[in-house]
Structure formats: C-alpha cells, structure tokens
Amino acid sequence: MQTAPDALFKSLADPTRRALFERLSRDGALTVRMLTDKSGVSQPAVSKHLGVLKNAGLVRARHRGRETHYSAQPRALEPLVDWISYYSRFWHERFDRLEDLLKRMDP
Amino acid sequence: MTTTRSVVIEKELPYPPEKIWRALTQGSLIKEWLMDNDFEPVVGHKFNFRSTPVPNWNGIIDSEVLVVEPNKKLSYKWGAFGLESLVVWTLVATSGGTLVRMEHSGFGADQEAAYKGATYGWQRFIGNLERVVAGLH
Numbered sequence: 001m002q003t004a005p006d007a008l009f010k011s012l013a014d015p016t017r018r019a020l021f022e023r024l025s026r027d028g029a030l031t032v033r034m035l036t037d038k039s040g041v042s043q044p045a046v047s048k049h050l051g052v053l054k055n056a057g058l059v060r061a062r063h064r065g066r067e068t069h070y071s072a073q074p075r076a077l078e079p080l081v082d083w084i085s086y087y088s089r090f091w092h093e094r095f096d097r098l099e100d101l102l103k104r105m106d107p
Numbered sequence: 108m109t110t111t112r113s114v115v116i117e118k119e120l121p122y123p124p125e126k127i128w129r130a131l132t133q134g135s136l137i138k139e140w141l142m143d144n145d146f147e148p149v150v151g152h153k154f155n156f157r158s159t160p161v162p163n164w165n166g167i168i169d170s171e172v173l174v175v176e177p178n179k180k181l182s183y184k185w186g187a188f189g190l191e192s193l194v195v196w197t198l199v200a201t202s203g204g205t206l207v208r209m210e211h212s213g214f215g216a217d218q219e220a221a222y223k224g225a226t227y228g229w230q231r232f233i234g235n236l237e238r239v240v241a242g243l244h
Contacts (some may be wrong), residue, residue, distance in 0.1 A: 009187075087114045087211055095116050095209070097140035101130055102122050 008079055011056035016041060019048045021058055024072035031067045113212035121204040124178040131181055131196055142168070146183075148175045185211065 012018055020035060032050065036043045052068055053059040057076040062069050120127060129132045133149040142156040156168035169186035177225070181196040192212060199206040201215060 018153070038213065084114060085178060091114050091116050091211060094141050095118065097129060099120065101136065102120065102126065103129065103142045105126065 008058070008076060011052045011058060014052075015048060016045075016048070016059045017053055020046065020049055021053060021072055025074060029062065029071040031069055033067075035059035037069070057063060113210055115208065116208045119201055119204055119206050119207065122168070124198040124200050125207045127198055127205050127207060128178045128181075130174075142144045146170075148172065148177075148181070150175050 001022060008019045012021070019039075025036065032043060032047050033048075039046065041049075050059060050061075054061060054070075058073055059070045060073055062071070114228075130140065132146070134144055135148050137144050137146055142158045144156045145154045145231045146152070146156075147154065152172045153197045154170050154172070156170060158164040158166040159170075161192055167187075169184070172182075173184060174180055174182035184193055185194050195208075195210045195211075197208040197210075199208075207223075
C-alpha cells in the first residue's frame with residue numbers, strides 16, 4: 001500500500017510514537033500490554049498511537065488468539081531517510097538560481 | 108550518539124553581503140530563486156513559502172523568522188509534513204565578496220519525551236532508523 005509521505009512524517013512528529021516504533025523495530029512483535037508496561041503511557045494512549053502508526057504503514061497488526069501483536073514495518077521509513085538527499089538536491093538547485101538572480105540584480 | 112542531519116552549502120560569491128542580503132530578504136527577490144512567500148525580515152514574523160502542489164503535498168512550508176542580523180545572519184523555521192526544521196544563512200564579507208553559508212538542519216530537539224526512559228529526539232531516531240533501513244537492502 002502506498003502511503004502519503006505527510007502521513008508518515010506527521011505520525012513520526014510525535015516522540016511517543018517514535019519511541020513505540022523504535023521499540024517495535026528493536027524487540028519484534030509486541031502486544032499493546034507489553035508496550036504499555038513501564039512506558040509511563042496509558043494503554044488507551046498506546047493503542048491510539050499504534051492506530052496512527054498503522055495508518056501511516058509503519059506498523060502491522062497480527063491477531064494471535066485473543067491478542068494482537070504489532071510489528072514495525074521499516075520499509076515505510078524510506079521517504080524519511082531520503083530527507084537529506086531530497087533537500088540536498090533542492091538547495092543546490094535553489095542556490096544556482098540565487099546566483100543567477102544576483103547576476104541580474106542591480107549592484 | 109546523535110547523528111547530525113543537515114544540508115550545508117557554502118560558497119564564496121563575488122558580491123558584497125548587502126546585495127546578497129537583499130536577495131535573501133526581499134519577498135519579490137526571494138520568489139525569483141526560492142519560492143513565492145510573504146516573508147518579512149522581522150523576528151517572530153510567521154509566513155509561508157508556497158510552491159506548486161504535488162500529489163500528497165500542498166506545497167506549503169510553514170515558517171517563522173527567528174534571527175535577523177542585517178547583512179550577517181538570517182534564520183527561519185521550515186515546517187513541512189509536520190516536521191519542523193531550521194534554515195540558517197550566514198554571510199561573511201571576504202576580500203573577493205561574501206562567503207555564503209546555508210545550513211538546513213532537520214529534526215530539531217524535541218520539547219518533551221512522553222515515553223518513559225529517554226529523550227527520543229528526531230536525531231537519535233534517524234540515526235537508529237538509518238541502520239534499520241540500511242539492513243533492508
């Protein structure tokens with residue numbers, strides 16, 4: 001599924017969601033309860049954050065019996081990792097345009 | 108460990124700082140090389156850069172002027188996709204013109220970490236996920 005980049009960026013703009021995503025990347029599939037323990041965040045809040053991450057394609061939910069296990073989908077991060085290459089190209093191009101403008105401007 | 112995520116362009120240009128400053132701070136001139144905008148060189152001024160919308164993005168950058176030191180330093184926020192980053196321009200007069208430096212740093216420090224145990228800053232996150240993504244290939 002193709003996910004809009006802004007959903008990805010917005011979902012990761014929240015530090016709690018970044019932390020949840022990191023934990024899932026590191027520890028594999030976990031339940032809401034496992035993610036809530038010692039997190040200092042309530043279970044409903046964790047569930048809500050997981051929903052946002054899921055909508056952005058960053059986590060996947062798998063039902064096992066009565067429990068749902070969430071796992072990270074790191075491939076969804078690629079647009080974010082491309083941030084630097086995107087802005088590097090962007091600014092080099094704009095810098096060239098700035099130089100062109102300076103040539104045309106009055107002294 | 109933190110990873111610095113920034114784009115830096117540094118170049119000496121054969122013009123005085125005053126001229127380059129005009130290109131960086133006059134709305135109609137900024138439009139010619141960067142984007143349409145309602146920039147004002149006033150600290151605290153909130154404005155937008157507007158580019159052509161593309162699929163999944165409305166083309167609008169939310170900005171705020173942070174530093175205005177005429178002919179020397181200009182800085183503004185650069186907010187896109189819910190991600191706030193920072194642009195800093197520095198001008199230093201040289202014998203042949205001006206050394207122009209632009210740094211666009213992404214993923215600034217977080218205000219607070221709601222998740223217990225650590226400050227999950229963007230920079231650390233990016234450093235970590237870089238390894239995750241590298242492992243994909």
